Every structure is written in structure tokens, then in C-alpha cells.
């Protein structure tokens with residue numbers, strides 16, 4: 691069931707979203723060549739603690755995973771698309787890093803992800819990240835009352851396909867609220883004019899994830915969490931939680 695949020699609930703979700711934005715900014719500032727993924731997890735955990743917020747990710751145990759998620763961030767490096775478990779791995783010059791983070795404040799969640807490069811960027815990675823951001827922005831712009839959910843999915847997918855990227859079809863956006871993942875599901879491809887009618891109070895995460903190699907297939911690591919491109923090509927993932935309102939889409943996880 692799709693739960694529309696009241697103005698008061700949206701205000702709480704904005705608070706959760708602010709904690710998410712602050713944590714991602716802190717992680718981005720700390721990420722550098724030689725820093726480990728576990729150290730980045732600690733940075734985000736400190737922001738959670740000082741905000742008095744709870745992690746949406748830690749102990750989260752969806753049906754597809756063999757074990758609960760053990761950290762507060764997902765840290766997905768290079769050919770890892772999403773759901774990377776933070777490890778002792780230390781970032782190398784030129785690594786493409788995607789960090790996904792969720793926080794819960796007063797029972798409501800926010801969910802957002804950033805992709806960035808540490809050290810010397812490769813031009814193809816800069817383009818991949820810019821294109822993924824373009825797709826997110828197009829998806830957000832399509833999240834207008836009176837439209838359909840398919841408008842959002844189509845806006846995201848059209849940019850990914852036009853620029854030659856692969857899209858992992860079984861993972862994408864979702865409703866956000868009292869649960870981090872709730873109805874509706876927001877695929878990264880779709881048909882305009884189809885699907886759920888968008889109404890004020892609908893809160894969804896839009897999260898394009900594109901694979902540079904152009905293939906849609908991916909493999910799951912032995913840990914049951916990290917998704918990797920089959921061809922070793924790099925992937926980017928950028929996400930915001932947004933609200934559909936009477937005056938257009940509002941980004942709840944904006945800084």
C-alpha cells in the first residue's frame with residue numbers, strides 16, 4: 691500500500707534527510723587516497739550519533755541477503771554497483787566511489803547516495819557520474835502531481851540508454867517513509883503515462899545506477915550483498931529521497 695505523508699510527516703522526513711545529507715558531506719570530505727572504507731563508515735556513524743538519529747542500514751535484512759547489513763554506509767568502489775560492505779580496503783588514486791546512506795529520525799527515514807572520484811579522475815568516470823546525476827535530475831523533474839510513476843522511470847532510463855549504459859533491472863528506487871523500503875517500487879526504466887498516479891504526499895527514493903560497460907547483467911559477491919558488473923566496468927549510483935507536492939518535487943535529502 692502506498693502511504694501519502696502529511697505536511698507534519700514531511701517535515702520530519704526533511705529532518706531525517708538533513709542528517710543524511712550531512713553524513714554524506716562528511717564522508718565525501720573524509721574520502722581520500724589511503725582512507726579505508728571502514729573509516730568512512732565511522733565518519734557517517736559519528737554524524738548519526740551526534741544527530742541522535744538511527745541508521746536505516748545497520749542490521750537491515752532484506753529477503754535477498756544471507757546476513758543483516760553490518761554497517762551504516764554502503765561503500766561501492768569501481769565495478770561494485772551498489773550494496774558494498776565497508777571493509778579495510780584503502781582507497782586508491784582514481785577510484786570511483788559510491789556511498790549510500792540512510793537515517794531514521796522520529797520513525798521516518800531518508801535515503802540518499804553520492805558517487806565521486808578520489809584523486810586523479812578518469813574522463814570516462816567523470817562522464818558516467820555526470821550522466822547518472824542528469825538521470826536523477828530528470829527523474830526528480832518528472833515527479834510532478836498529476837503525472838505517473840512511469841514518467842519518473844522513463845526519464846531516468848532514457849538518459850541511461852541514450853548514453854549507452856547498462857541498467858540492473860531488478861534494483862532501483864522505492865517508496866520511503868516509516869520503512870526505508872516501502873511501496874511503490876520505482877524502476878530505473880519505464881513507460882511514460884503508465885503506473886501509479888503521482889499525488890502530493892508521495893515520498894520516493896529515485897536512484898539511477900548505471901554501468902559503463904553497457905551490459906545489464908551483474909553478479910552478486912559471495913557476501914550476498916555487493917552487486918558487481920559482469921565485465922569489470924565501473925558503475926555509478928546517485929540517489930535522493932523526494933516528495934511530490936502541490937508545488938513540484940521537493941528534495942528531502944538536499945543539504
Ligand code: MG
Nearest residue numbers: 790791801802
Ligand atoms: Mg540508498
Ligand code: MG
Nearest residue numbers: 801895897929
Ligand atoms: Mg534507496
